[in-house]
Amino acid sequence: EIGLGRALFISKGGPMSSTSRSGRENGEMLLTTDGPALGKGMPSASYGSITLVAPDRDPLADPMASARPVKKVHDLGMNGGPLDDSEKVTLLVCMCSGWVMFLEGINGMSGLAISYYFKETLKLSPATITSVSSITALPWTCKPLYGFMSDAFPLFGYRRKPYMFLAGFFGSVSWLLLSTEYVNTAFTATLCMTLGSGAIAVANVIAEAMIVEQSRGESQAYASRLQSIIWAGQAVGGIIAAWCGGAILTVMTDKQVFLLVAMFPLSLFVVAYVVPEKRHQADPSQDRNKIWSRLQELWAALRQPAIWRPCMFIFMLQATPSTGASWFFFYTDVLKFSSTFLGTVGLVGSVCTLLGVYVFDATLKSVPFRSIFFWSTIISTLLGLTQLIMVFRWNLAWGIPDEVFCLGESAVLSIVGWICTMPILVLAARLCPEGMEGTLYATIMSISNVGGILGAQLGALLTAYLGVTEGNLENFWMLVLICNVSSMLPLVFIGCIPEEDPSEQVNQQCASGGYTKVDEERGEKDVLSGRV
Secondary structure (H helix, E strand, O other): OOEEEEEEEEOOOOOOOOOOHHHOOOOOOEEEEEEOOOOOOOOOOOOOOOOOOOOOOOOOOOOOHHHOOOOOOOOOOOOOOOOOHHHHHHHHHHHHHHHHHHHHHHHHHHHHHHHHHHHHHOOOOHHHHHHHHHHOOHHHHOHHHHHHHHHHOOEOOEOOHHHHHHHHHHHHHHHHHHOOOOOOOHHHHHHHHHHHHHHHHHHHHHHHHHHHHHHOOOOHHHHHHHHHHHHHHHHHHHHHHHHHHHHHHHOOOHHHHHHHHHHHHHHHHHHHHHOOOOOOOOOHHHHHHHHHHHHHHHHHHHOOHHHHHHHHHHHHHHHOOOOOOHHHHHHHHHOOOOHHHHHHHHHHHHHHHHHHHHHHHHHHOOOOHHHHHHHHHHHHHHHHOOHHHHHOOHHHHOOOOHHHHHHHHHHHHHHHHHHHHHHHHHHHHHOOOOOOHHHHHHHHHHHHHHHHHHHHHHHHHHHHHOOOEOOEOOOHHHHHHHHHHHOOHHHHHHHHOOOOOOHHHHHHHHHHHOOEEEEOOOOEEEEOOOOO
16 A cells, blocks of 8 residues: 555556555556555555553453453444534544545545656656655555654644644645745655655554544444544545546646645644644653553564565565556557546546455455465456557557547456455454554555565666666567566465464464563563463
8 A cells, every 4th residue: 555645656456556466567557646555545554553552451360351242332423312522522533534534535636747747847757757656655654653653752742633733734845845946856856745745644643543542442333433434535535636636737737736735734733723632641751661562562473474474475466566657658648648538547446446345345355365365466467468458559450449448447457456455454454463453454554565665666677677768668568568477476475375364373373472561550571362
C-alpha cells in the first residue's frame, strides 16, 4: 500500500490499485496519490500501532477472559434513542477521523497534475519519474514510528491534537511551495512531495489511533462499524478525486492545482481544535519505558518462523520490478489520451476496486492462503500480458478503439488487482499474535511498502537499461513483458505461505518463544501466553 498524499504510479490493476503486484505492473499507468503499501488503495495498516499497553485483564489469572463476549456500550444512536455524552464524543471522533481519511482520498486530485508537471514542466524521463515517485512514498513505511512518537512524546500535554495541527501545517506548506516558481527542479519537487506525504501519513496514524481508542472495551462488530465509517470517507474522497482530477486540468495549470490542493490540509487545524482529547497526565518517561518494552516484544515476535517466512514472501511479491511512469508517456504521446479521459480511466479503476473487494469477500475469503496466492499471481500475470495487445496496437486491427480497450482493461485489472491485494491484508492480520495486533500489522504493511518501493526502483533501472525514454518507446513492449513475467518469480517461495489459517500456530510459537513483558507497576517479569 502506498498511502494517500504521496505521489506514486498506479499500474496493473488500474489507476487506483497500486497496492498489489497486480496493481503495479499490469494496468494503466498514471501518477496519482494514494493512502495505505505501495499501492495506492490499500487500507492503512497502522491504526493500532499506538495500542502498546497490555489489556487491563490478567490473562494468567483469567485465561478465558478473551473468550467472553464484550458488552457493547455504544450504539451511536442506531437504536433510535438519543445520543448520550459518550456517544456524542465517539460520533465527533468518527467525524474528525473520517474527514482525515476523506483528505487522503481527495488529495488524489493532484495525481494527474503531478504527472504532467514532471513530464511537461520538469522534462523528466520515465525512469526518473518512477524513481522519484517511489521515494516520496518512504514516509508511509514509517507509520509505526509515528504512533510511537505520538504516545511517547506528548506536546503541551496532548498526544493527538498537536500532531494533527503539525500535519496540517506541513501538508499545506509542502503543496504551497510546490505551486511556486521556487520549486523548479526534480530534487526540490521530491522534497516537497515527500514532506506532504509524511504529513498525511502522520494525520492518518493519529486519526486511526483515535478510532482505536474509541473501540476499546467494545464488541468486534462495533469496532468494525467505526472502521467502516472512516474508510467510507476515504472511498468518497478517492472517487471525487478520480472524477475531477482530469477535468480540472482543462481549466487550471498544474501549479494552480497544487495551490488548490494546499488548501485541503488547512482543515486539519479545525480537526485538531474540535477533536475531543483529555490532557495526558502520566509520566512521559514511564510511557517511553513501556514502549521500549513493546519494541523488544515486537522483535521477538518477528523472529518466529510462522511470522517472518510469510513476511519474506510478501516482501518479494511486492519487490519485483514495475513499469512505472512509462505507461503515462505511452498514453499521452502514443495514444494521445487527454487529461479528461485519463481521469475517467482513474474513476473506472476506483469503482472497480470496490467490486474486487466484494468478489473476494463473496467467493474467496475461505480459500486457503497458499492456493489463492498461487492462482491469483498466475491469473493476474496472464491478464497483465494482455497489455501487449494495446502496445502492439492489435486492438485496432480487431476493430476495438484504444479508449474502449483501455477502459475495459482498467476495469478487469482493477478487480483482479484487489483480489490479489486482499489475501495480503487478511494474511497480515492473521499473522498477528493476540495482544499486539495493531503494532505487528502495521509493521508487516511497512515491510510490504518497502518491497513496493524497491520494486519501483528496480523498474526504474530496467526502464533506463532498455532505453525507454520520452522520445523512444521502441523497447516499451519488452519492459511490459519482463515486469509481468517477473511477478511470478516469488512463487518459487510459495512454501513460505501457510496452507491453513496461521493464527493458532503464530500464538503457539510466540508463547513457546517466550516474548515477555515487564510489569512496571509490580516489578515482575511475566511470560504471557502469546499476549502482550
